[in-house]
Amino acid sequence: MEMEELAVGKSWVHGIDPRLKIVIMLVFSILVALNNNIHVVTASLLLSILLIVTARLDVRFMLRRLGMVNGFILFLWFFMPFTASGENIYSLGPIDIKREGVHQALLITIKSNAIVMMGITMLGTSSVFSLIHAMSHLYVPDKIVHLFFFCFRYIHVINDEYQRLKNAMRMRGFRPRTNMHTYKSYSYLVGMLLIRSFDRSRRILQAMKCRGFRNKFYILHHYEMKKFDYAVAFSSVAFAVFILVLN
Amino acid sequence: MHISEGVLSAPELGVGALLTVVGLGIGLRRMDYERLPEVAILSSVFFVASLIHVPIGPSAAHLVLTGLCGTLLGWMAFPAIFVGLSLQAILFGFGGVTTLGINTFNMAFPAVILGMLLRHFLNSSNYKFRIAVEFVAGSGSILISGLLVALCLVIALGQSMRAAAQVVVLAHVPVMIIEGLITVFVIEFIRKVRPEML
Numbered sequence: 001m002e003m004e005e006l007a008v009g010k011s012w013v014h015g016i017d018p019r020l021k022i023v024i025m026l027v028f029s030i031l032v033a034l035n036n037n038i039h040v041v042t043a044s045l046l047l048s049i050l051l052i053v054t055a056r057l058d059v060r061f062m063l064r065r066l067g068m069v070n071g072f073i074l075f076l077w078f079f080m081p082f083t084a085s086g087e088n089i090y091s092l093g094p095i096d097i098k099r100e101g102v103h104q105a106l107l108i109t110i111k112s113n114a115i116v117m118m119g120i121t122m123l124g125t126s127s128v129f130s131l132i133h134a135m136s137h138l139y140v141p142d143k144i145v146h147l148f149f150f151c152f153r154y155i156h157v158i159n160d161e162y163q164r165l166k167n168a169m170r171m172r173g174f175r176p177r178t179n180m181h182t183y184k185s186y187s188y189l190v191g192m193l194l195i196r197s198f199d200r201s202r203r204i205l206q207a208m209k210c211r212g213f214r215n216k217f218y219i220l221h222h223y224e225m226k227k228f229d230y231a232v233a234f235s236s237v238a239f240a241v242f243i244l245v246l247n
Numbered sequence: 248m249h250i251s252e253g254v255l256s257a258p259e260l261g262v263g264a265l266l267t268v269v270g271l272g273i274g275l276r277r278m279d280y281e282r283l284p285e286v287a288i289l290s291s292v293f294f295v296a297s298l299i300h301v302p303i304g305p306s307a308a309h310l311v312l313t314g315l316c317g318t319l320l321g322w323m324a325f326p327a328i329f330v331g332l333s334l335q336a337i338l339f340g341f342g343g344v345t346t347l348g349i350n351t352f353n354m355a356f357p358a359v360i361l362g363m364l365l366r367h368f369l370n371s372s373n374y375k376f377r378i379a380v381e382f383v384a385g386s387g388s389i390l391i392s393g394l395l396v397a398l399c400l401v402i403a404l405g406q407s408m409r410a411a412a413q414v415v416v417l418a419h420v421p422v423m424i425i426e427g428l429i430t431v432f433v434i435e436f437i438r439k440v441r442p443e444m445l
Contacts, residue, residue, distance in 0.1 A: 003338040026344055033345040034257050069340050072251040079411040080404070104404070111253025116340045123337045131337065143275045143283065147330045150287030151294070155334070158288070158295045176302050183301065183425060187432030190296050190312070194319075194433070195441045197292045201285040208284070215280045 006057055006124040013055035017229045018126045018134035024236050025122040029115045031243050038103070040246050041110045047239065048117035055121055062120065069116050073109050080105040128152050137223065146217070150204075158197055165189050249332075249350050250396060252343040255403045263349025263399075267329065270355060274325035286320060290327040294334060301425060308422050313354050314388035315430045317362025318369070318381075319444065324362060328355040349399060357391035369434070369445055378431055385430025386423040393419030 084101030397412035
């Protein structure tokens with residue numbers, strides 16, 4: 001399973017305080033998502049690309065990820081240029097291509113990619129645990145933070161279990177096809193994962209109780225905003241103001 | 248189906264976020280610390296299950312299992328699905344922070360409502376009726392989620408998206424059937440092996 005592979009690195013983006021990264025990503029996403037000026041949105045996309053390049057992220061990896069994310073956008077392109085109302089820019093037999101539709105689809109494509117790239121650059125360059133830790137400093141409710149912590153902690157364990165069961169099925173000659181047997185086998189696989197995990201969660205709860213868990217994680221290491229973080233924060237505010245003024 | 252960033256406008260995103268906050272609030276209140284590890288770890292199972300691709304004819308679809316999640320966890324499925332979707336956004340870039348609210352609502356709300364309604368019939372002694380109920384929990388959640396996504400598209404992009412919205416719903420039909428079947432098999436399996444989970 002591919003995850004957290006961008007989190008190791010030594011660029012300036014990797015060094016930003018995770019709390020600040022979450023805030024930047026939030027504000028950037030909201031500003032871009034709600035903006036309908038194509039120039040501003042394009043400027044935001046360029047900023048995202050600039051960050052990816054200076055963060056020295058693997059471009060091929062990034063493109064692969066963007067390819068997966070753009071499925072929905074591609075789907076919209078099959079409809080929007082043709083079904084919008086308004087002025088024709090091109091007619092292809094019975095099919096009209098509308099200016100309004102193309103414009104709207106283009107706007108969505110740029111916005112979506114700008115936000116996803118910023119998300120990957122900001123969140124992908126931190127480990128998930130450091131992001132969860134940062135959330136607890138950003139007033140996310142304790143229970144949600146704990147859910148994130150446990151859920152992410154056990155995804156790997158459960159994925160290993162899944163791989164083991166899958167290999168066991170394969171060794172017994174299971175080959176997925178479109179038939180009831182396949183669906184039944186997958187269901188029993190999922191059922192087994194659920195039951196084992198349920199039992200595991202019981203054991204975890206008991207282990208936590210034995211160790212005196214009192215509904216709280218004590219954090220030993222605290223984040224500290226450095227001069228560099230303040231500089232990043234200042235430039236982000238400047239960019240946000242720039243977007244708002246241009247609007 | 249995740250709605251991408253940049254498609255919806257402020258009112259839908261706002262309403263979606265608000266509804267999800269309400270759902271999360273109810274879910275978290277029902278979930279005391281005793282049950283937290285269970286909810287979290289079932290949430291990781293649903294995350295891993297969403298990486299399983301099952302064949303449908305020449306194509307394949309990944310499992311969603313929100314109906315099953317709602318049946319097992321009730322209101323607590325809201326936080327479980329929220330955490331799963333957030334991790335998908337963080338780890339894979341699917342969806343994003345502005346659409347997290349509406350996407351969570353679209354997937355969790357039908358699952359929670361159907362799960363809560365149908366849970367009472369799960370112990371019915373009428374075998375056929377029970378199977379039907381389980382099938383509806385699995386497939387109905389997907390159907391309503393698909394309808395909600397289609398509705399969002401039409402509201403956001405206007406009547407001209409009617410065709411696209413219809414395709415969205417139609418695309419959910421094969422997945423619906425598979426999810427219904429798998430939900431039935433999984434619940435019947437759990438009933439045999441670990442009935443106290445239901």
